[in-house]
Amino acid sequence: MEGHSVISPDVLARYAADAAAEVPGVHTKQRRGARVAGSEVEVHLVVDYGAEIPQVAAEVQRHVVDYLQRMADLTPTAVNVVVDDVQR
Numbered sequence: 001m002e003g004h005s006v007i008s009p010d011v012l013a014r015y016a017a018d019a020a021a022e023v024p025g026v027h028t029k030q031r032r033g034a035r036v037a038g039s040e041v042e043v044h045l046v047v048d049y050g051a052e053i054p055q056v057a058a059e060v061q062r063h064v065v066d067y068l069q070r071m072a073d074l075t076p077t078a079v080n081v082v083v084d085d086v087q088r
Contacts, residue, residue, distance in 0.1 A: 017034040023059050
């Protein structure tokens with residue numbers, strides 16, 4: 001059978017937000033957890049107080065890339081991590 005399938009950017013964003021939330025010390029924002037534009041992903045996070053933000057952000061990037069590759073056969077060109085808040 002010929003044809004192709006397309007995964008909505010909203011679905012990809014949900015995958016990215018779910019993947020980020022699996023990293024210890026990370027909480028995604030409900031309204032703008034993530035967005036996907038083309039092959040770039042932007043993830044908005046709340047991190048636990050005392051977390052080493054550069055290490056957490058790097059782990060989020062790795063986890064999001066791995067998750068999107070496995071679930072949607074998509075390799076993002078960039079995963080931009082935005083830390084919006086710190087939670088105690």
